Amino acid sequence: MNRFPGVDLDALRAFVAVASHASFNDAAIELNLSGSALTRRIKRLEEALDVMLFERTTRNVALTASGELLLPRAQGVLRELDASLELVTEATRMRAGQLTIACIPTAAKLMLPGIVSSFHRRRPEVRLRLIEANLATVMQRVANGDAEFGIAFLVNESPDLDIDELLVDPYVLACPADHPLAAGEHVAWRELRPWPLIVSGSSSGNRRMLDAALRDIDWRPERLIEIEHLTTSLGLVEAGLGISIIPRCAVPREAGARIAIRPLVDPTVARTIGLIRRRDAVLSPIARDFRLTLRRMAPVDPSMMRERS
Incomplete structure (x- = not known):
């Protein structure tokens, strides 16, 4: 609760201006106020503090002892406020020219290069920050506002996140080319x-x-070998250590003659990769432009994606 309801920023700025100029007339010019409006602000401040801040004569305006005590503190408050507002304004300007995108590794490798290249040609002034991370980290970065978008898939529906579907990506079997399952x-x-x-x-x-x-x-x-990165699984498969399940878009073009890729059925399982964003977020013009670019370029089929890349 404000103990001094007559004390506000307008009153403090008026007080500092009069003290700096030692003149009501010059202070009114600086603040673009009429003389009467400036006088009312000073009077409101004095009444709120129940002190006289200026000694006025026909020729001079001087601070009282109370005014001398208040001046450096009022100047400090206004300096701190101005610095804080400048910091916020500068941060806003920086964000206005930057777009942060969190992305799972498979999409970052196969989807983003062509899309980012197209977007950069159209908007070269925009700084793009790409965060390559696992699914949990991508979701967290989008949810807490560290990234405007995530390019990933949702395991379960989220009340806080929306997804613009871009790519249906089925899971496939990777096995040695001479494996019985490759027949x-x-x-x-x-x-x-x-x-x-x-x-x-x-x-x-x-x-x-x-x-x-x-x-x-x-x-x-059963009989598992657990890995962290999908690319590791292909190396292990090629070495003959087992078979693996990977999303089709993670299959490299140079999979090699020693690895066979086969569709998995009964049932067919696929993940839907999309552009993930917070439902309550208001997209900046840059974010809206990137979203439009992505929706125009993103293919429906992973094989098309590799061709475009």
Whole structure:
């Protein structure tokens, strides 16, 4: 609660201006006020503090002892306020020219290069900050406002986040080219059970997506090798250490003659990659422009994505 309701910033600025000029007339000119309006502000301040701040004569305006005590403190308050407002304004200006995007690694590698290149040609003045992170970190960065957008997938619906769907990305089997599972055109999930499986850890977004989608077929992978990064799994597969499940967009163009990629069926499981944003966020003009660029360029099929990249 304000103990001095007559004390406000207008009154303090009026007081400091009069004290600095030792003149009501010069202070009124500086503040672009009429003489009567300036006098009312000083009077309101004096009445709120119940002191006289100036000794007035026909020729001079001088501070009283109370005015001398108040002046450096009022100047300090106004300096601190001006500095704080300048800091906020500068931060706003910097954010206005910067766009921060958090992205899962597979999308960062295959989706972003062409899109960022196109956006940069159109808006070269914009600073882009790209955060490559796992799904949980991408969600957190978007939710707390560190990133305007995330490019990822949602395992479960979120009341705080919206997703603009861009790409349906099915999971596929990666196995050695001479593996028995490579003989057919596609592979059912149940056929994977006898083989050592290289798969993401239980805390990863891809693993949680698979566990949720395959609950009805009693998905219980055994003989596991757990990995952190999808690219690691391909190296292990090529070395003959097991088979792996990866999103199709994570399959590199140079997968190699020693690795076979087969669709997984019964059921078909896919993740939907999209542009994730907070539902309550008001997009800046730069963010809206990037969103439009992404929606125009993002393909529906991962093979198209690799071609465009």
